[in-house]
Amino acid sequence: MTEEIIIAGFGGQGVLSMGKILAYSGIMQEQEVSWMPSYGPEMRGGTANVTVIISDERISSPILTIFDTAIILNQQSMDKFEKSVKPGGTLIYDPNGITHHPERKDIRIFQIEGAQLAAEMGNTKIFNMIVLGAYMNVKPIVKLENVIKGLKKSLPERYHKLIPLNEDAIRLGMKNVAEIAN
Amino acid sequence: MGELKLMKGNEALAEAAIRAGADAYFGYPITPQSEVIEYLMAEKPYERTGMVVLQAESEIAAINMIYGAAGSGKKVMTSSSSPGISLKQEGLSYIAGAELPCVYANVVRGGPGLGTIQPSQADYFQSTKGGGHGDYRQIVLAPASVQEMADFVKLGFELAFEYRMPVLILADGVIGQMMEKVELFDQMPRLTDDEIAEKYPWATTGKKKGTQRRIITSLALQAHEMEAHNMMLQKKYADVTEKEVRFEAISCEDAEYIIVAYGSSARIAQKTVELARKQGIKAGLFRLITLFPFPSKALQNLCKQGVKGFLAVEMSAGQMVEDVMLSVRGCAKVDHFGRFGGTIHTPEEVLNALKSKIIGG
Numbered sequence: 001m002t003e004e005i006i007i008a009g010f011g012g013q014g015v016l017s018m019g020k021i022l023a024y025s026g027i028m029q030e031q032e033v034s035w036m037p038s039y040g041p042e043m044r045g046g047t048a049n050v051t052v053i054i055s056d057e058r059i060s061s062p063i064l065t066i067f068d069t070a071i072i073l074n075q076q077s078m079d080k081f082e083k084s085v086k087p088g089g090t091l092i093y094d095p096n097g098i099t100h101h102p103e104r105k106d107i108r109i110f111q112i113e114g115a116q117l118a119a120e121m122g123n124t125k126i127f128n129m130i131v132l133g134a135y136m137n138v139k140p141i142v143k144l145e146n147v148i149k150g151l152k153k154s155l156p157e158r159y160h161k162l163i164p165l166n167e168d169a170i171r172l173g174m175k176n177v178a179e180i181a182n
Numbered sequence: 183m184g185e186l187k188l189m190k191g192n193e194a195l196a197e198a199a200i201r202a203g204a205d206a207y208f209g210y211p212i213t214p215q216s217e218v219i220e221y222l223m224a225e226k227p228y229e230r231t232g233m234v235v236l237q238a239e240s241e242i243a244a245i246n247m248i249y250g251a252a253g254s255g256k257k258v259m260t261s262s263s264s265p266g267i268s269l270k271q272e273g274l275s276y277i278a279g280a281e282l283p284c285v286y287a288n289v290v291r292g293g294p295g296l297g298t299i300q301p302s303q304a305d306y307f308q309s310t311k312g313g314g315h316g317d318y319r320q321i322v323l324a325p326a327s328v329q330e331m332a333d334f335v336k337l338g339f340e341l342a343f344e345y346r347m348p349v350l351i352l353a354d355g356v357i358g359q360m361m362e363k364v365e366l367f368d369q370m371p372r373l374t375d376d377e378i379a380e381k382y383p384w385a386t387t388g389k390k391k392g393t394q395r396r397i398i399t400s401l402a403l404q405a406h407e408m409e410a411h412n413m414m415l416q417k418k419y420a421d422v423t424e425k426e427v428r429f430e431a432i433s434c435e436d437a438e439y440i441i442v443a444y445g446s447s448a449r450i451a452q453k454t455v456e457l458a459r460k461q462g463i464k465a466g467l468f469r470l471i472t473l474f475p476f477p478s479k480a481l482q483n484l485c486k487q488g489v490k491g492f493l494a495v496e497m498s499a500g501q502m503v504e505d506v507m508l509s510v511r512g513c514a515k516v517d518h519f520g521r522f523g524g525t526i527h528t529p530e531e532v533l534n535a536l537k538s539k540i541i542g543g
Contacts, residue, residue, distance in 0.1 A: 027186055
């Protein structure tokens with residue numbers, strides 16, 4: 001099994017940390033992982049994206065042009081990455097702020113109202129965890145227990161009290177992701 | 183099994199320096215390797231092991247601190263990225279001339295000049311042909327993973343002290359910035375001053391009554407003395423070339439076409455090999471681990487085995503390809519492909535180049 005993912009959105013949406021949590025979860029279930037961010041001028045104030053690979057085997061290129069799954073969180077990223085999903089692959093997006101919805105017929109497309117659900121929970125910071133939950137439902141590759149284990153290992157102890165909130169957000173995302181008829 | 187962590191290449195390099203028992207890190211921040219000094223400052227190794235971490239006023243100051251500390255037998259490291267490494271060249275030439283051990287890392291970015299902050303492999307000539315003046319060499323290790331960023335610090339110090347010469351860890355922006363799983367080696371002890379004085383008869387540890395003065399210099403005013411010194415250096419480099427070649431051959435056993443690459447280009451090319459094999463092309467990857475010494479004999483052997491062509495893939499306009507040509511000596515076709523100036527080639531682009539330049543060309 002090899003899963004090649006691109007997560008793309010605005011800086012500040014938690015794109016990079018969502019990727020990191022995913023990668024850490026992969027380690028917790030004894031898989032190989034890589035996390036390659038876009039860095040440099042494009043990161044400063046603009047779009048942010050990260051390529052995450054989870055595999056049972058040694059990972060070759062950490063830099064990819066086509067992906068099994070694209071998680072898309074703004075219009076610029078939709079313009080850039082809708083075409084980068086492998087035929088038969090998966091696209092998950094938050095419709096908030098999207099003006100041109102994906103149109104491909106050869107991939108599976110899912111929506112998650114991440115921004116809206118986060119606002120309803122009264123905490124916009126857990127937006128990325130809701131989206132992560134959506135991904136985990138669509139692609140059950142990393143197990144929830146391993147995500148929690150990964151959080152425990154990667155977060156400083158003073159933040160551990162926030163883990164239940166993150167777990168709730170993941171469950172909310174899992175519940176609310178919806179496939180778009182295609 | 184050691185401790186498993188998810189780390190950036192730059193962080194792994196920094197943590198490995200602490201664990202390798204380094205006495206000091208002198209540096210100056212520059213993208214894309216600023217995480218090295220950031221990590222060290224946050225980690226406070228002076229509390230963990232007594233290791234000194236110092237941000238110098240410039241790259242030139244940092245490398246001369248390395249020169250001085252290495253002369254006293256201390257285990258010292260610095261790091262920078264391309265423009266900063268250019269500034270360090272004078273010091274490196276002196277260190278090589280004075281036969282002192284040190285480890286330094288170059289997390290290469292696009293050049294020339296101030297260039298760009300994105301990854302590049304265009305410092306190959308500088309790294310392998312002597313970036314400073316004079317007939318000197320340095321061992322160049324090319325990590326292709328975060329794991330190797332950590333492991334090569336330990337290996338680098340071993341080699342640096344065995345041969346008393348600078349060891350360069352030549353990474354690039356991809357390896358520095360990416361995160362991967364890394365298994366960290368256990369903490370090694372720092373040597374005490376007495377242990378250094380006993381172990382390294384060349385180190386300037388303070389003259390005591392009845393002992394010989396120890397002088398460290400790269401200067402010899404008499405030409406014949408300098409020639410003799412150079413001949414001794416060349417003998418050492420020949421010894422390194424004989425003993426320290428490292429490489430990895432992936433899917434090369436039955437390969438008709440071989441991609442030669444190092445660092446992040448090797449990772450990308452490994453994907454190309456997977457894609458090529460799916461299309462029925464017998465492709466292999468020859469990954470360079472040491473760039474100096476260069477694995478010439480191993481490439482010649484692949485030629486004898488019947489390889490029809492080699493494609494050198496590097497993020498440069500074509501530098502390492504020259505060493506492939508010198509190794510193969512016309513017995514098979516050799517060509518180059520690479521994006522450069524901070525642009526990274528994709529596995530698909532490499533496959534197209536393999537087909538057009540080597541297989542069909």
